[in-house]
Amino acid sequence: MIRVELLKLVRRPRSWVSIGLLCGLPVLVAVFVAVTNLVPPPGQGPTLLSAVLSNGSLYPAAALAIVLPIFLPVAVAVVAGDAIAGEAGSGMLRYLLARPVGRTRLLVAKLVALVVYTLAAVVAVAVTAYITGRLLFGSQPVAVTSSGGGTTPTIIVAHAATSLSGTALTPADILMRTLGAIAFIGVSMLGVGAIALFLSTITDSSLGAALGALAALVTSEVLVTLNAAAAVSPYLPTRYWLAWVDFFRQPILWRNIDRGFAVQLVYVVVLLAAAWANFATKDITS
């Protein structure tokens, strides 16, 4: 069944279009930046972008920062929201279950396909961004600022020539840190996927499930910035989304990264359990 779900994912034009668009946006940004040589001043605009002019190897991280706020969650929510609700909407769910495919097996297969899609999307963005970065930007050694321990994600990687406080990063170092960031973002997106997958078992409309998940994210984003909601803030799904930036501090600031992983893990486990409980006991009337 897992093989079949992966096959469906691969044969679906939508998968390729969405990944193509995800990769396209950072390329577009890179072209503009390379042509004009204008970058947002540190602290403004997409994270890390100001550093890429001197070193294209950092562009994967910058590219992830570009797609992370909206593009990537939308793509993941659409795919995850479609998982069960899409089958229900097309009328295939009843035939799959009567084939028979066990409900738990189907859900697991959908989850595996979702994980594969999410990782493929994140990795594809990183790889195209790396290629774009190396082609369009220089590759001078990078320096990172020493971590001040702040939690606000400001620009922390600076141009080697302008920053005196940082340590130079070797290419291997950048690779490891980028991989860490990919893993973190992948898990964060899995959290989004888990919300959408759960909703997908409730409704027969894949659009409804995807939009529901996005509504949850927007709510979370609003509450995170709200001082009055500080009490719940540490438990919100988007609270630590940007913590992957801490991979590019020297030394790596693990505190928020760990918490981010933990929060997402709890969301994923709880929502998947709820999705399973709901789907396994549900009357299939679609």
Added chain:
Amino acid sequence: MIVTRALTKRYGRVLAVDRVDLEVREGDRYGFLGPNGSGKTTVVRMLLGLVYATSGEIEVMGRPVPSRVGEVLPQIGALIEGPSCYGHLSGRANLALIDASGKGRGLRSRRQRIGEALERVGLAGIDNRAVKKYSLGMRQRLGLAAALLREPRLLVLDEPTNGLDPQGIREIRDLLADLNKAGTTVFLSSHQLAEVEQLCDRVGIVDRGRLVLQEDLDALRAPTGRVMVQTPDADRAAALLDGLVERRDGDRLLVREPDPVQVNARLVTAGLRVSEIGPERRSLEDLMLAVTGSGSDRIDATGQRRAEPEAAEPGTAGQGGDEP
């Protein structure tokens, strides 16, 4: 093959299926009839483990459903409320995907089985067109092919001839009859009397969630013990057969006497002309009208159900050709 005991399904306050005791025997061609919204589809879905019963028991091929439905489903081919497919893929790709989805016989026989199934339903020559470009009738045939892929012992079909033209209906009926001769039990859920009357040998009629009748079709259509005579000399015939005539309708007489030969002899001996004579049989339609109310798609202003139900759903698929 299928046994249910006091099968009940309640959706909130609506009682969709009310203490239904089905009995489908091996080798039956069972017609499951009922007006729209009478609970047919809910029963079918419960048999396949898609919908869970509120109470009651189901046994399919001797296994309890839904607890062990996984053991019997591989031997069941189903068409549930119309065919479904992935529109962007070809017919063959659809069949391959659905076949690969479950356990069972492997890749090697798949191509061959798909070819055979397509041939059986009359789609042997289909090309690689995406299914979304198929006509309704082609989709219906594809859905049937999917149900036949693994040579099922039991076919559960919900309105299998929907969207087919008269020719297609005939083909599918012959196909189902052939399969049944080869040992496949056919459970056909339909609101189309003609379809059931021509294929099935046993019917269950459900109305407002209750099974109101379950009987062999032959028994239902057995002579009623009366003879129907049509004669141009109706007045004299009525006088001659005085006391035996139960009803008169123009030049048609309904005579209380089981043997048409005797009635005929009496009339002819008296010099009366007979244009038509034969034992009266109840049609399935009469029976349906007698035992069921109107379908749930009719909502009268007073909220009362009409006495005479409609035999066919006016909105179905609109391809005509439902009646052969």
